[in-house]
Amino acid sequence: MVQPISRQGVVDALVARLRADVLAERYPPGAYLPPERDLAARYGVTRTSLKHALVRLVETGLLETRHGVGTRVRDYKRDAGADLLPFLVAEAGPDWLAEIFQARREIGALVAAAAAEHATAAQREHLRTLVDDVRAAPTTDVAQQAECAVHRTLAAACRNRVYALLVNSLLRAYDEVRHLFAAPFADPVAAAARLAGLVAAVAAGDRRAAHAAAEAYYVETERLMLAQPAE
Template sequence: MEALPRETIVDVLENRLREDIFTGRHPAGTLLPPERELAEGYGVTRTTLKHAFGRLIQAGLLETRHGVGTRVRDYARLGGADLLPMLVRHSPDWIGEIFEVRRSVGALIAERAAARATDGQKAELRTLLAAVGEAEDTDAVQLADVEVHRALARATGNRVYALLTNTLFNAYLPVRTALAGPFTDPPAARARLAPVVEAVVRGNQRAAHRAAEAYLTATERIMLEGLA
């Protein structure tokens, strides 16, 4: 069993402020009320409020200017992909859009990996694929599958693909347990992913693209059924 997270009052306030921003209670572009008023409204100290503000500023949801106050940033226009995990926690509707990007980017990564993978990277992919089929439980299969995709991204030789892959995985971690459908049967999970690795190892770019598209479409369907 996983230990339950222990939330502090700062954690609770951060989550509440974030939800109030995403739901429009504090609209993008507007100044938040003065700190004293806001702290009283949420029933916390100004010190707690400042700590929560610091986290949300770092996340790109707020910005503070001396003498002006704290403003809600237009995250939809100015934000980056690092906001995706927060947005998914706010609304699972984001999952569909993440999967759309996952399909297109994943197929491109497989194609690039087929063109550029070194012999060492091909050997690593075979090893990681075998680990998927040998994993002991659903959670281990899911994590082993993730490592195959990270290795595919590295094999492209493009570090941006690797970072983007990490971002997409981080984005649906908040609902990960509901997305475990494709990973309940280790041999089946390995067989589903094997055509992608095999095409990359052969250096067949077109086959790798097609195999990745088929894999990502099939697993997406199973995952979305689990969410439903």
């Protein structure tokens, strides 16, 4: 039985519930959702709330509405974009992690190389400051957040807006399960030392060294993350 949704934040909650059901293929790609009256009753909401939720899911590309026919589930693996990654990680968890780590390594190295070539003096200095922030972080979570700021700064410095958007999506996906991958940041001083080589290569403007340093950094942090026992 589907549990009814409470009145508080009903549209947001309904969007989340429907999105989870679509991603879990409880409504498989190509299938039509039940008629609105039945679907609203199933989730314990009004048809007005349901209509608002469906509109939002159509906008994300998960659903499509055909006038006079109904609402059809789209194949997100073919039609969706990287903005769906955080929800896929939240719903499917480990099934997506290997591919996310691969993208993290490959895109991250390209971003670092481009940042080495294009970063401004202010961005290079900010990267050094962020390494200091990681080193001085009072908690593991603060160290993780400071490390994420390094990647956002590299993305901003690379002067490729597509890379920057992809980095945003990867970081959002990571943020959903950040607590599961805290091992590399348990010792902030060691975490900062691992970052220092990458930042130094970018700050020096050495594109090749930055690419290699980024690859090494991502491989090592991935090793530490995957070695951490699941909580």
